[in-house]
Amino acid sequence: MFALARSSLARRCAVNNVQRHAFSSSAISAGYFKDYLERVRVxxxxxxxxxxxxxxxxxxxxxxxxxxxxxxxxxxxxxxxxxxxxxxxxxxxxxxxxxxxxxxxxxxxxxxxxxxxxxxxxxxxxxxxxxxxxxxxxxxxxxxxxxxxxxxxxxxxxxxxxxxx
Structure with a gap:
């Protein structure tokens, strides 16, 4: 399970890293903020x-x-x-x-x-x-x-x- 979570995180970071090169883009994200918002929404x-x-x-x-x-x-x-x-x-x-x-x-x-x-x-x-x-x-x-x-x-x-x- 840990390996699956790490590979998922690595994929998310790799995708976001491609988008990071533009000046106005956000920092690399592992999705923690989005996950946190979903918990707050409850x-x-x-x-x-x-x-x-x-x-x-x-x-x-x-x-x-x-x-x-x-x-x-x-x-x-x-x-x-x-x-x-x-x-x-x-x-x-x-x-x-x-x-x-x-x-x-x-x-x-x-x-x-x-x-x-x-x-x-x-x-x-x-x-x-x-x-x-x-x-x-x-x-x-x-x-x-x-x-x-x-x-x-x-x-x-x-x-x-x-x-x-």
Whole structure:
């Protein structure tokens, strides 16, 4: 069995090594991250774009939001575009800052990123902190846009403003 696992790993690395030569490609992967995500998926509920959209439309103007929509992407990603009414909290500060953003651990939270991987891990982390109603947006903002939903686009980014000078 060990020899089979080693040969499988060697095949995966050999395939990925061919792809490694391009500048923008990822590092050689044995598939550990993908395997880890699959284990996390068992414990974290993923929610579709249509489900999130329906929930956001239920917002009561007198009582505020129906769900806390958290963007856990990098600042430069948020600065380019984000889902309207989302709250920015980078993945790196989520655990530290969540209590000031959502003090009640029973409140519904949907976490999103670019494609759904970081948000899956963020949702797991929030569950480990005791949050009871946390979900990850399946497919992230990419699926949100693919479904034809609008995003808030910033008129200019910091880089655009620097370039003017």
């Amino acid at each position: 414990n974290v509920k993923e929610v579709s774009v249509s489900e999130v959209n329906a929930e956001l439309k239920k917002a009561d103007p007198h009582h505020g939001v129906s769900v806390h929509l958290l963007d856990v992407r990098e600042p430069y990603e948020w600065n380019v575009e984000h889902i309207p009414n989302a709250i920015y909290t980078g993945r790196g500060c989520l655990e530290r800052d969540i209590e000031s953003i959502v003090p009640d651990q029973q409140e519904p939270i949907v976490v999103y990123c670019a494609s759904g991987n970081r948000s899956l891990l963020a949702a797991e982390s929030l569950q480990n902190l005791g949050y009871k109603n946390v979900r990850s947006l399946k497919g992230g903002i990419a699926e949100w846009k693919k479904a034809g939903n609008r995003v808030r686009i910033n008129a200019s980014t910091f880089a655009d403003r620097v370039e003017k000078y």
